[in-house]
Amino acid sequence: MSQAPDVWNFATHEVTNQPAPLADVNLFSGDSALREGVAREGAAAGLAEMEAFGAACGSEARLELGRLANAIPPQLATHDRYGQRIDVVSYHPAYHALMRGAIEAGLHAAPWRAPGPGAHVARAARFYVQTQVEAGHLCPITMTFACVPVIAREPGLAALWLPKILSDRYDARDLPLSQKHGATVGMAITEKQGGSDVRANATTATPTGDGESWRLVGHKYFVSAPMSDAFLVLAQAEPAGGSAGGLTCFLMPRWLEETRNFFEIVRLKPKMGNVSNATAEIELRGALAWRIGAEGRGLAAILGAVAMTRFDCMVGSAAGMRAALAQALDHCRQRMAFGRALADQPLMAVTLADLALEAEAALALVLRVARALDASDNPAEAALARAAVPLGKYWLCKRAPGLASEAMECIGGSGFIEDGPMPRLYREAPVNAIWEGSGNIQCLDLLRAFSRQPETAEALLGEIEQARGVDGGFDREAAALRAEFAAWAACPEGQARAVAERLACALQASLMLRGAPSAVAQAFCRSRLGNAGGRLYGALAADADLDAILTRAAPR
Incomplete structure (x- = not known):
């Protein structure tokens, strides 16, 4: 019977011909078409800043944040351990780090804060670079960005909301607007029976009688970023006292001054992709909202x-x-x-x-x-x-x-x-x-x-x-x-x-x-x-x- 050797070498092969990961690269200066296009379309003044941004986004550490934000998806807690309704969506810290970086880079507001030649070009270039790190967190960024010209139509709402929306500070705390350093805005438009046909929306809006606020009742089927501080909502305004009624746009805050607004998160959608970004169904149970634009002119x-x-x-x-x-x-x-x-x-x-x-x-x-x-x-x-x-x-x-x-x-x-x-x-x-x-x-x-x-x-x-x-x-x-x-x-x-x-x-x-x-x-x-x-x-x-x-x- 043969004697086993004192030392066994179980190695069967050496790993070869495997590429090194694509990391620690500059996502701006390493992209010739992007670098040339930014200069060609009018944003050459910001090339140095964009090069620094591209280096940060292409770092191994930043790319790892993108992986983690999707590996550990958002979680919904409808109630706390005492049985009280809280409707809180928790995210991995990587998601918050990406949000913070996007907002500090002005992806949510820069062309509104400093409009002029090259502003949208520079912002689009940064958005393009940041998306290559992770795409899901940019959903609330783009909704916040898009809401600014809409809210600006109403001076009262603009004075209250735009300073926080345009802020370069990311504040993920679940608090009333007055207690926050910055705010994000989502959209609650799509309903089960309509999809793209938003004129079929069945959510109703009834004036409260104070001459300003309305109460919304209905179900919204796709609401991305449900932890946003406010939402643009389309609802059917009930005609009263000679008012026009019809599909109307509203701004619905997540919090009122002292209490949560009257809506509930039913569930988070189990999406095939875009995992880092929570998308929810919500029930509006008399949620308070403020009108934007005229009644019946919600689409406009x-x-x-x-x-x-x-x-x-x-x-x-x-x-x-x-x-x-x-x-x-x-x-x-x-x-x-x-x-x-x-x-x-x-x-x-x-x-x-x-x-x-x-x-x-x-x-x-x-x-x-x-x-x-x-x-x-x-x-x-x-x-x-x-x-x-x-x-x-x-x-x-x-x-x-x-x-x-x-x-x-x-x-x-x-x-x-x-x-x-x-x-x-x-x-x-x-x-x-x-x-x-x-x-x-x-x-x-x-x-x-x-x-x-x-x-x-x-x-x-x-x-x-x-x-x-x-x-x-x-x-x-x-x-x-x-x-x-x-x-x-x-x-x-x-x-x-x-x-x-x-x-x-x-x-x-x-x-x-x-x-x-x-x-x-x-x-x-x-x-x-x-x-x-x-x-x-x-x-x-x-x-x-x-x-x-x-x-x-x-x-x-």
């Missing part, structure tokens, strides 16, 4: 907020594309297969380059719309924003899930494992297409703008035509769009997506021709124009300059 009152949240959906989707691309490209540049790096394999290089074109074109559209928001006092820029927001909300949010899926496939099995960031990016990708009006709603809104405000179509077409004379294929598409221009307003609803897709690709192509290197812009035009819709990634022309595209997109 809240339209400004909706435009801002839809814009942030664009920013978030573009950022998600960049984050997924960065993971795939960094992995493939380090991982070896068949004797060379994955990124050097011909078909993989084409696929990665195609993803890079998509991500850069998404960013270009976001930053151009941000410049239009900065110049909203210019009628032409306001008209462009009116058309480009629903157009971009539709197209970018639709493209994000497919890009995330393709990026995950580039990484392979490791990309499918929960230890890494790709599953979270993938589950996050569909959210923006669904929230704040689905894709069909955006396309119909675009047609509505063309019909009711013809200047929006002209502004969009004029923006597209600014790149004429650079690329023959683009010129032909621009000419075809001009020839069809008169028919847009009368387009059948069933063709709205087809129109939107052509316009989105043409607008992105125009921006790329004017802002990206020639090799990048031409590859985008040749692969997208005339092919909007169902094309898959990885089918670029044989002469596309892959090295130029991939070098530009490299995250480190």
